[in-house]
Amino acid sequence: MLGYYLNLALRSLKRTPILTGLMVLATGLGIGASMTMLTVLHVMTDDPLPGRSAQLYTPHLDPLPLEYKLRDDSPNPTDDLTWPDAMALLKAHRGVRQAAMAGGSLLLWPGRSDLRPFYVNGRYATADFFALFGVPFERGGGWSAADDAAAAQVVVLTETLARKLFGTGNAVGQTVRLGEHDFRVIGVAAHWVPKPLFYADQTGTQYSDADLFFLPLSAAVSQKLQVSGNRSGWAKGDETALTSANMSWLQFWAQLDTPAQIAAYRQYLVDYSAQQKALGRFQRPPTNAKLYSLMGWLAHENLVPNDVRLQLWLALGFLFVCMVNIVALLLAKFLRRSGEISVRRALGARRRDIFVQLGIESALIGVAGGALGVAIAQLGLWSIRQRPDDYARLAQMDASMLLGTLMFAVVASVLAGLLPAWRACRVPPALQLKAM
């Protein structure tokens, strides 16, 4: 029976080729625009560390004085930690692993005549960083807690930077001059760039940035290396000292495996805040301390630009208009065939049969529209990749999105066909037959 309905639907569509073409085009445009923006949103809100993200948590404290007013146009200082707080959390060692970190941009002197000095972005971190995030190594490895304590001048390069500096040779053991200081290379990390760079300070461009080197945070602080990203101070006087208790600039992540560990960590943060309040350093309620999961933190940061959201809503609105349009056109088309439907009903077809027949016709439009939509979405994504925004290069459709697009198109057009088909199968046959 399905084959017969399919045949009927094809015949019916062929009878009005222009109208069919327009309906397919409208579905294709609506689906294409929506899928372009949904894909962009999908890649922007994707899990940066699949398999590991569920165990990663970032603690946040509120060391601000009572009279400090948060402003819309400047970053929130409680998004980062101060040096004393980060060191206290690190020392308490309440997570399975934990690391404090901050971004840095340093001038690199290649020590080769054919390469001019250039700036590289990297991360100052504590020893657990690599194990915490599961950074893969090609050669060597990270540094130890003892190196942290000694502020050792060691560095881990990423494979890209190592190849640029030392060619295919072994980089481990070589020396790299960063800013005014020499660092010994102890490891080469494989290409590893979470998108977005969730552990970075929120003022950067987290979709295009990548860390090319990693070095001990203690070395960065003792050598007074330049720190990129936001530094928010709230006391006059010593704002510029990195070790100040009144300036936040560090990010902190911890690995917590079980719900009990998570609850215990939350409690620890509140207890720590209460203790600091008792000491007179904190002024706000200790319950302001928060523990975010990785995905929760990304949602809190709200990395998706307003323009992208607006574009998504525009695209969905456009799809809505296209679909309403198709409902109206299908309705007119189906009702025009009242005579034909009535004959079928009189010959014994049930309402359900008519409904299925017309449903197949609208699904056919959906399949064609979906195929066109995939092509239009590819075109749309290509045009987004030409944009100057930092997320632009991520705009690629994966297999699941591709399949989703087709499903979406068929579901949308079957839904659009439901109302007209229902309306058409309720046509009273006797009345129509009499008029014929």
Add this chain to the structure above:
Amino acid sequence: MQIKPILAALRRHRLATLLIAMEIAFACAVLCNACFLVARRWTMIQINSGVDESSLAVLTVNGFEPSQAADVNARMLAGLRAIPGMQSATLISEVPFGPQTGAAGISPDAGGFKDLIGVVDFVMAGPGTYKALGLKLVEGHLPQPGDYQPATSFAPEDVQVLVTRALAEHAWPGESPLGKDFWCDKMHFRVMGVVDHFARAQPGQYEMQQGEWTVFTPVVPGGSLAGTYLLRGRPQDVQRVLQVARGAVQKIAPDVVLDQDNSRTLSDLRTKYFLTDRIMIGLLLGVVALMLGVTALGIVGLTSFWVAQRRKQIGIRRAIGATRGDILRYFQTENFLIVTFGIALGMLLAYVLNAVLMKFYELPHLPLYYLPMGALALWMLGQLAVLGPALRAAAVPPVVATRSV
């Protein structure tokens, strides 16, 4: 034209009529709001930077210690000024559409953060920079050689400055800004003059009227004012002069690093800065055009069906005396009624949509005049779309009435 029979006919097609009206309502709401967004972005793109963009370029170098600042400045200025076609090379901390270096909150009292005037951009400028920029003074006087103060942190401790008219009107409405004082933490500033226009580095990050909250601060080169140079050449020369200068940096000062990204002409910086806004404008206009096109197609399709369905009735009407014009006007009036119904809904929807947008974006209320303009556009669209099918209906000959189906 009698409206009653049209309404009676529409009542028989309630669902289809409602759907088309809904589509028009939605198109109306999106059209009004999208045009409003486009108009706002367009105004932003047109911002008057107040400087001679076509003759200016900026060159940035870094990678030197603050202690070397005076030495680097001296070598760079001498080297840059020797380039043929270079009218002037002077020191500046930031230029419109370049990276922002000195934004800070200012208050009418020392060290007070309670009643902030606002967050302004401090542009530190060495001698000669005022002239090179081509700013226009409207009140007060220009910095004299003695007014340039050294800056060790981000601005001098106590200095006389020029402010823009936009900032002066915001900070001291209805008063003469000349001689007025303001503070940034403990640093003291006194207004010596007012310039007509001077955009801040990143005007798009602020509310539209704050895009020109700029303070021109005369500073002695060296210390924190080093590494960024404002180059001026004739408009037809400036691109070439910049190219030569970029290439010369390595010879002038081999120990510094040219910042490739931030060494451009001001026209380039402007284009780059507003590129995303241009894309957004194109996108909004594109979606609106597509949406109107699809709506028009819907009207064409539906009316065509109705015309085909009513062929016999049209024939009968023609046979009993209706003219072609009567039939044409019948369909035109029908469309007008549906569109009007849609617009009435659409105006409500436009306001709801605007309220939602206002919640998520820093947007003011939709100005009322957008509504009649949107209505007019949709009426015209509806009439254009219905014209084809209506003409076909008018061409139905009366003889159809005598034929059976």
